Amino acid sequence: MATIRKRELPSGKIVWQADYRDGGGKRRHKQFATKKAADDFLLTARGQVRSGTHVADSASITVDKASKLWLAQAEKNGRERATVARYKSTYELYIKPKFGATKLAALTSPAIQTFIDDLTGTMSASSLAKVHGALTSIYKHAVSRGHAAINPARDIQMPSATRDKKRPEMPTKDELRAILKHTPARWIPFVRTAMLTGMRASELRGIQWRDVDLDAGIVHVRRRVDRYNKFGPPKSDAGTRDIPISDSTVTMLKAWRKECPKGEHDLVFPNGEGNVEGHANLLHRMFWPVQIKAGVTVETEEKDEDGKPIVDAKYSLHALRHAAAALFIEQGFPPKKVQDLMGHASLAMTYDVYGYLFKSEDYDRAKIAEMETALLG
Known part of the structure; x- marks a missing residue:
């Protein structure tokens, strides 16, 4: 039986003690500053005991x-x-x-x-x-696992992310051309494939030659490599996808296959020993130096000995993925197709990231004019 009684502590402080039995029949006690707080607790505790979810404070883990x-x-x-x-x-x-x-x-x-x-x-x-x-x-x-009765973090109000959301940074066409022009021949297949397929760097690092159908002109995305060079499936079910490539890209990859370092995983873009190429290596040894040579840079706050600002590479590898999405949209691919090509888990994700690119003021104005004509003649 659950009861509430008033108690005076040795310090002279008055408290209200709730006494009850937990689901295992063990007597439990909990003290409160007010009788109402004790009543509220017992009401909740009784319901939790009946449903088998109650965990007493003394039995709770940290x-x-x-x-x-x-x-x-x-x-x-x-x-x-x-x-x-x-x-x-x-x-x-x-x-x-x-x-x-x-x-x-x-x-x-x-x-x-x-x-x-x-x-x-x-x-x-x-x-x-x-x-x-x-x-x-x-x-x-x-x-x-029975260590807590409720999840107090579940209904927390989070701030809107709208103001924090920024449009993705991506190279312009001129910057893409400059990057390709200054990319060493050994890395052109990787950079060009990234620009034209929108594949994630982790997917490019994990792609194997059996995933590339050079006859059909299709790249089958079936796996990725994490930062620890461990193979695994794509980020989501939608990440498993097929991406078409052009005849010129097929020709490029056929030529690259003859020169590609061989290894146990038969990777399309391995390191010099045929093993998985590290993401950091791609940035430090290839993509960032290429951008600096190409003039695709941003000024840093540091200065050289002559007092001139020191420049740094402007983009991450992920920017090539964004650039590919922009090119897909520019070619008139509908949102659902862009979602499929990018491997987004939902169409909402595609719109969240690239929705502004689908907008066309001229197209909107033309449609408004058609609506006006239909209505007013």
């Missing part, structure tokens, strides 16, 4: 312990090493200092909301979403 269990399960479930590393980094940097020692049952939605509100404006919206996502996932795992 957020830090729960995070370790969550991360271990993520590894066991086969999540990519880089993904688990990102989960752990997010937890260690932001969540652990604030809540690591707190018991799961003691952390409330208002406390989490205040935490999120305090972080808002100190980081990008996407980074903030990762922090919230990690905390939500820790509790989701804990609830499913």
